[in-house]
Amino acid sequence: MYKPAIRTDPAAILREPFSTTVGIPICNAKTSNFEGTGGLFFIDSTNPGILYLLTARHVLFHPDKEENKLYKFHEGSGAARRKVMLMGDAAFKARCDSLESIIRLSRMKIEQINRELEATEKLEDEDDVIAEREEAEKVITAFKELLATVTMDWEDKEKRVIGHVTLSPPLTFNHGADGFTDDWAVIEIHPSMISKFNFIGNAIDLGYVGYDELMVWMYPHPANPSSFNYPHDRLLRFFGTVSDQEMFKLDPKTKDKDTDPVTMVLKNGATSNLTVGRLNTIRAFTREYSKNKPGEMSKEVGVLPRNSRSGPFSKPGDSGSVVVDGKGRVCGILTGRDGVTEDSDCIFVTSINFIIKRLADFGIKANIFPLPADL
Numbered sequence: 017m018y019k020p021a022i023r024t025d026p027a028a029i030l031r032e033p034f035s036t037t038v039g040i041p042i043c044n045a046k047t048s049n050f051e052g053t054g055g056l057f058f059i060d061s062t063n064p065g066i067l068y069l070l071t072a073r074h075v076l077f078h079p080d081k082e083e084n085k086l087y088k089f090h091e092g093s094g095a096a097r098r099k100v101m102l103m104g105d106a107a108f109k110a111r112c113d114s115l116e117s118i119i120r121l122s123r124m125k126i127e128q129i130n131r132e133l134e135a136t137e138k139l140e141d142e143d144d145v146i147a148e149r150e151e152a153e154k155v156i157t158a159f160k161e162l163l164a165t166v167t168m169d170w171e172d173k174e175k176r177v178i179g180h181v182t183l184s185p186p187l188t189f190n191h192g193a194d195g196f197t198d199d200w201a202v203i204e205i206h207p208s209m210i211s212k213f214n215f216i217g218n219a220i221d222l223g224y225v226g227y228d229e230l231m232v233w234m235y236p237h238p239a240n241p242s243s244f245n246y247p248h249d250r251l252l253r254f255f256g257t258v259s260d261q262e263m264f265k266l267d268p269k270t271k272d273k274d275t276d277p278v279t280m281v282l283k284n285g286a287t288s289n290l291t292v293g294r295l296n297t298i299r300a301f302t303r304e305y306s307k308n309k310p311g312e313m314s315k316e317v318g319v320l321p322r323n324s325r326s327g328p329f330s331k332p333g334d335s336g337s338v339v340v341d342g343k344g345r346v347c348g349i350l351t352g353r354d355g356v357t358e359d360s361d362c363i364f365v366t367s368i369n370f371i372i373k374r375l376a377d378f379g380i381k382a383n384i385f386p387l388p389a390d391l
Contacts, residue, residue, distance in 0.1 A: 017102070017178070019214040020221060023250055027158040029223045030115055033103070034166060036214050037221040037251065038338055039284030040069070041103045042203075044076045045177055048104030051075070053286040054203070055338040055349045056218045056254070059390050061381040067210055067391055069100075069203040070371070070384075071336035072351050073184045076100065076201050087184045087201075097180035100203050101173065107286070108170060115163040122152045122159070179205040183378060189303050189314035196370040197303060197314045199351045202380070212391040218254040218384065220282060220340065222246070224290040233292040233322055234280050234342050237271040243280070244342030252282070254338075254385060256345040257368050263317050263347065264298050273323065281319060281341050283350060285334025293319040293329035293363065295339075295347065301354060301364065317348050317365040328353070328361040339365050346384060 018035045021028035033041055040054035052075025058068050076098065077087065089097065103111070129149045133142070170176050184201035191198035222230060227246055234244040247253070258279075266277040272294055279295040296318035302311040319329050319339060330337065330350055337350040348365040368384070375382045383390075 017210050017214060020216060020219075020251060023223075025158060026155045027115075027162045029221070030111065030118070030159070031162055032221045032223065033111060033286075034170065035221070036210055036216060037219050037284070039220065039286065039289070040178075041107055041286030041333070042069075042071065042075065042178070042336070043101050043104045043107075044078075045099035045101040045173070047078060047081075048101060048173075049106065050078055051104050051107060051286060051333050053284075053334055053336040053350075055336045056346065056384055057205075057215075057386055058382045058384045059386040061383060062379065065391065067205040067207075067215070067386065068182070068382075069179065069205055070338075070349065071201055071203065072349060073187050073199045073201045074351070075336045076181055076203075077184060077187075079187065084186045086186055087181060089180065089182045099177045100179050100181060102170065102176040102178050105173070108176070112163060112166065115159050115166070119156055119159050119163070122155045125149075125152045126156075177206070178209045179203045183380075185374070185378075189312040191314075191374075194367075194370050194373070195300075195315040196366050197316060197351055197364065198374060199366060200349060200371055200374065202375075207391075210391070212388040215386075215388045215391060216251065216253075217387055218338075219251040219344075220284045220290070222250045222252055222282075222290060224284070230290075230292070233326075234282075236273045236278070236280065236323070237275065240270050243270060252340070252344050254340060254344045254346055256343070257384075258341055258345045258347045260298065260367055260369050263295065263367065266295065266297060279341055280322075281339050281347055283330065283334070283337040283339045285330050285337040285350070287333030288328070288331045291329050292322050292326075294322060295341070296320045296362065298367070301362075303352065303364070316351075317367055319350075319363040319365055321361060329363045338368075 020035045021031045042054045043051040055070045182202050182204045188198045268277045272278040281295045284290050300313050301316050303314045339347040346368045348368045352364040354362050
C-alpha cells in the first residue's frame with residue numbers, strides 16, 4: 017500500500033483508499049460484494065514486528081450466512097486462511113472509473129480553453145486562462161500516472177489480498193460486566209503489503225473536505241473551546257483514547273448549535289468517506305444480529321448526525337471504521353446503525369476501552385498507536 021500523498025499532489029485524495037491511512041475498504045476475499053472498513057492498526061507486544069488491523073466481525077463473517085462461533089487461526093494447523101482483500105471488484109472498478117472520469121473532464125476543459133483562445137485575438141484574462149489550462153494538464157498527467165500504477169498494482173485480485181483473519185470471537189450483545197456489543201475481528205497484515213517506509217501510524221486523511229468547511233463542522237457553536245486544529249499535512253494522527261466516563265457524561269463547556277453538551281467526532285469510512293457527527297453518550301439500545309432473530313439490549317456509544325441537514329454519520333460499508341474526536345483520541349469502532357430517517361439516524365460504536373480489554377482476554381497486549389519503527 018502507498019504512503020499518503022503530499023498536499024500538492026492533485027490526485028492525493030483518490031490515492032487515499034490505496035494508502036496506509038485508516039478507512040481502508042476491505043472485504044472477505046470469498047464474499048467481495050459484502051464490504052466494510054478497516055478501523056485502526058495495532059501491534060501486539062507479545063508478537064513484535066507484526067502489524068494488525070482491527071475491524072468489525074460482521075464485515076468478514078456474514079451474520080446471515082455463517083455460524084456465529086469463535087474463529088481463531090492457528091499457523092501450521094493445515095486450515096485455510098480466511099483472506100482479507102482490499103476492495104471488492106465493484107469497489108475497485110468504481111475507483112478506477114473515478115480516475116478516468118476526472119481525466120476525461122480535464123481533457124474537455126482543455127479543449128474548451130483552446131476554443132476560447134482561438135476565438136479571440138486577446139482575452140483580458142488570457143494569462144489566467146493559460147494558467148488554468150496548464151493546471152488541467154498537470155491533473156491529467158497526475159491522474160493518468162495514478163491510474164496506471166493502481167491498475168498494475170491492484171487489478172489482480174490476489175494482489176489485493178492484504179492479510180488474513182487471526183481472531184474473532186462470536187458476535188454477542190451485552191457482553192460481560194461492561195455490557196457492550198462484542199463485534200470485532202483481528203487481521204494480520206502481510207508484511208509485503210505495508211512496509212515501515214509507507215506506514216505513518218494511525219491517521220485519518222482529512223482531504224475529502226475543504227479546510228473552511230471542516231472547521232465549521234467541528235465548531236458548531238462559536239463559544240466552544242479549542243478541540244480541533246487542522247494538521248499541517250491534513251493527516252489527523254491518533255493520540256490517546258476517550259474514557260468511558262467521558263463518553264457517559266459529555267463536557268458541558270462544549271456545545272452544539274442548540275447549546276446542548278456535545279463532543280464532535282470524525283470517521284473515514286469506505287462508503288461515505290470523511291464525516292463529522294455528534295457523540296451522544298453511552299446508552300443501551302436494542303440490537304439485531306441477523307434476520308429472523310429477536311433483538312437484544314446492548315450498551316453502545318451513540319453518534320448522531322452533525323445536524324438535521326448533514327445526512328447520516330455513516331452508510332452501509334462503513335462498519336469497522338474507527339471514530340475519533342478532534343484531538344485524535346479514539347472513541348471506538350463503528351458496528352451498526354438505527355433510525356427511521358437519516359435525520360434521526362443513530363450510529364452504534366463499541367468503546368475502544370472495551371475492545372482493548374477483550375483483546376487482552378485473548379492474550380493480546382494491543383498498542384493502538386504503532387509507529388513505523390515497530391514494523
